[in-house]
Amino acid sequence: MLIGTAGHIDHGKTTLVRALTGVDTTHLPEEKQRGITIELGYAYTPLPGSERVLGFIDVPGHERFVPTMLMGAAGIDYALLVVAADDGVMPQTREHLAIVHLLGIGRGAVALTKCDRVEPARVAEVSAEVEALLAGTRLAGSPVFPVAAVSGEGVAELRAHLDEVAAAESGPVVRGGLRLVADRRFAIAGAGTVITGTVHAGKVQVGDQALLARPDGVSREVRVRGLHVNNRKAEAGGPGSRCAVNLVGIEYREIERGDWLLTPALARPTDRLDLRLALLPEAPRKLGQWTSVTLHHAGGHAMARLALLDGALEAGGLAPGSDGLVQAVLDRPIFACHGDRIVIRDAAGRETLGGGSVLDPFPPARHRRRPERLALLAALEQPDAAARLAALLEAAPHGLDIDELAAGHNLPDEAWRELLPAAELVQVRPARRLFSASNWAKLGAQVLVKLGAYHEAFTDEPGVERERLRRMCAPQLPSVAFLALLEALLAEGRLARAGSAWHLPQHKVELSEADRKRADALLALLAAGGFDPPWVRDMATANAIPESEVRQLLRRLAMRGEVFQPVRDLFYTRDTVAQLVAIVAELAAADGRIRAAEFRDRIAIGRKRAIQLLEFFDRVGYTRRVGEGARRVHLLRGEPPV
Structure with a gap:
């Protein structure tokens, strides 16, 4: 158990910790010279009849050092409010108590120090004042112990109480990934870099790989070479433990107070x-x-x-x-x-x-x-983790980013699976996204409704292209997740696809006999053109058909997946695009890069057309462009469009 002192300056916090543990927590020359605590101090003492250790954090009481006090109090399990019997309640008594209350620390005791300097009536008066002060805070009803740390009066009773509380405490429950904030760093000859801090979550263990990270700086991968927990050599330390961690992979001068030792998934500022x-x-x-x-x-x-x-x-x-x-x-x-x-x-x-x-x-x-x-924030206020996650998923119609969920709720390595039945979850692995089963079903139903309305309005069109359909149904849903939704509906037979057009299975768009005849003639011209097919105007002239009708018919063929349109008014047949895809894959096999000059030489139709075709492959997601100018290349990214 980790106990933190709180109270006004010069009320005897450090002297009391020394009386309870035999350890002087002051270590700076300035602290000894001025007789006040400036930095956080630490003391450890064995728990009688147990291998466990009682830890104390001694915090400064001066108002100038409240930020230091806050940093120390953030990780404690039990508050020890110290009030001098001669002074009574003072400004920092009130402020430290308020901080303890605001930090959610609900267990504690009060030590009335310097009782040997005042009459018993004064002790009773201050005790009543303190009890009134505690009313309305999380420490209401906490026991009050009159002590005189210098003479030892009352110290044994206070120590016995703290031992009893610590003995009754069960071991910490390890949940989530490691979160330890460094409050000191130094080097030890023969060992190297050491940081000290309190484990806020998870577990640190000898041999672990972790990140030493600064939110506004660079993260460094480190390895835990050695560990002391509550001033004893150990193999592991859990939540609430005071740890001195020997790290490999970083110099101690590179570390600052407030840096974090983290599981990598949590290093998201x-x-x-x-x-x-x-x-x-x-x-x-x-x-x-x-x-x-x-x-x-x-x-x-x-x-x-x-x-x-x-x-x-x-x-x-x-x-x-x-x-x-x-x-x-x-x-x-x-x-x-x-x-x-x-x-x-x-x-x-x-x-x-x-x-x-x-x-x-x-x-x-x-x-x-x-x-x-606001409904989602209400879900986040659920105290139970499983209920909170269930409510959070229900309040997120477009799902939750798994990496963000891991970092925001300390649920790395898919720990959320332990909180909810698998039947209530839908995981979209390519998108790293998590949905409630009901919201996933609602999204699917929404797609079917939108498509049905579209088919009624545009009966002669085969369907809707994927990205346009996403904008119609769920514009906030990532493209990868929307594709997974469509593929799930396709696998269930509730959706169908004709080329790039998604449609309801019962919706059929067939070309009339006359349009089919015209289409076959146009496809023959495109196939004969190979890598350099004729433009729309040339085909219109050759077939004595108005340009607008040729353009409309080719677009309908494109929706059916029979042709592709890299640039306006220029169409390639499916077979020709398949040949171009094979050439791109062959060029990429050498060093993973497709260069416009090499692609141009293979298809022999000029640099401009080669670049247009590569940009088409970028647009449909088959490749992606990197670099500019002479260093511009294309890399394989996804599935080919055919």
Whole structure:
């Protein structure tokens, strides 16, 4: 169990930790000279009758060091609020307690220190004052222990209580990927780079490969060579553990406080957060639209502007003591996951205003107040992970990006499969997308309805080209996912395809006998032209047919997949395109690159036409262009169009 101190400066936090553990947590010369805590301090002591260890984080009490206090408090399991009996409740007592409350820490105790300096009546008075202060916070009803750390009075009773709480605590449940934020870094002779930090999620293990990442910097692959957990050599450390991690693959000078040791899937920075934000009752004013604040997170702090998302906007702002949905737009990226706790202070960083939890670390910049978006945020407030994922999928008609889901909810390696029955999920592997079975069925039904309406309006057309159909049915759905939807409907026999045209199975477009005869004549001319077929105007002249009729007939043939149109008024037969596809594949077999000059030489019809044909293959997704000028080449990308 990890215990964090909290309280006003000079109320005896460091002295109390030393009395409880025998460890002096001050390590900087300036701290010893000035007699105050500036940096986070750590102490460890064995739990009686157990191999487990009780860990303490000693935080600074001065108001200038509240950001440091926030970073230390972000990973604790149990709060130890320290109040001096002679001073009583002071400003940082209130602020530290508010921070503990806002960080969601619901377990703790109060140590009334320096009781040997005051009369018993004063101890009773301060004890009552503290109990009144705790009312309305998550620590309401926490036990109060009068102590005198220097003489040892009451220390044994407090230590016995902490031992009892720690002994009753079950081992941490390891969920998701590793998330550890570095708060110190140094080098040890013979070992190399070492970082220390608290494991916020997952597990770190000797031999693991991970990323040492900075949200606004470069990520480095590292290997865990050695590990100390709660000041003892270990093979692995789980959530809540204080770890010293020996890393291979990076110099300690390259690391900064606030860098993260992560499972690779979680290294996805964000500069926007959708939050459920609660203001403290003692906050000095309402928070209006686009108020600037300082947002504190486990990895440090960033300046942010707050966009109100729900009724607070109509009410003129978020009032003290109330809560609401907001989107925080940050001035620098951070790593965040759903459920992370944040604290906001004023823009100058002088007073704590409120805090809350992250609902969506990857929210949209636009349409953030639409009803469907607010419904999705409501789904994200479900406390149970399985219920939350089910509600989230139902509230996402176009599915969820699997990589974004992994990074935003710490569900790497398809951990979402453990939360929901397979029958309720549809995974589109090529698109890396996840749908609820009901939303997938609704999308399919929508395609069939749209196609039916189109067939009624345009009875002489064979169907709709895929991208046009996507824009008609689900423009927000990625193309790869929409293709998977169409192919699933095709496999079920609910959809059919004629060339590039998708249509309902019962919808048939046949050429009349006269049109079929004309079409065959045009196809013969195109086939005879090979790689250099005649243009529409030439075929119209040769067959004594108006250009417009030739053009319309060829377009109908193109919808049936009998011809392809690389450029306006120029058509190639299916067989000729198949020959061109074979040439492209042969050229790519050498070094993976198709060059316009080599393609031109093979088809012998000029550079301009060669480039037009390669651009056609780019357009239909068979190839893709890279480079410019003399370095311009084409690479194979997908399936050929024939």
